[in-house]
Amino acid sequence: MTTATLTTKGQITIPKEIRERLMLHTGDKLDFTLTESGDVLLKPVTRHVDEVFGRLGKSGQAPLTPAEMDAAIQRRMAETGA
Known part of the structure; x- marks a missing residue:
């Protein structure tokens, strides 16, 4: 388990191993979800084109x-709740 300390301003630093595993970068947005059992789920909201390169193309589709x-990635993520 990895821990972080809450500052007096309500901020935490996400440990490096977690940032790397989630591929987080400066400016990325995070979604916090509180489950019924009281656990908190943390998911990155921002995705970069480099992470999904080649997945959006369709035969005959203009580049x-x-x-x-x-914009397409953000729309799809909003539709799927990712």
């Missing part, structure tokens, strides 16, 4: 700009 790809 998308990085901004269009990011």
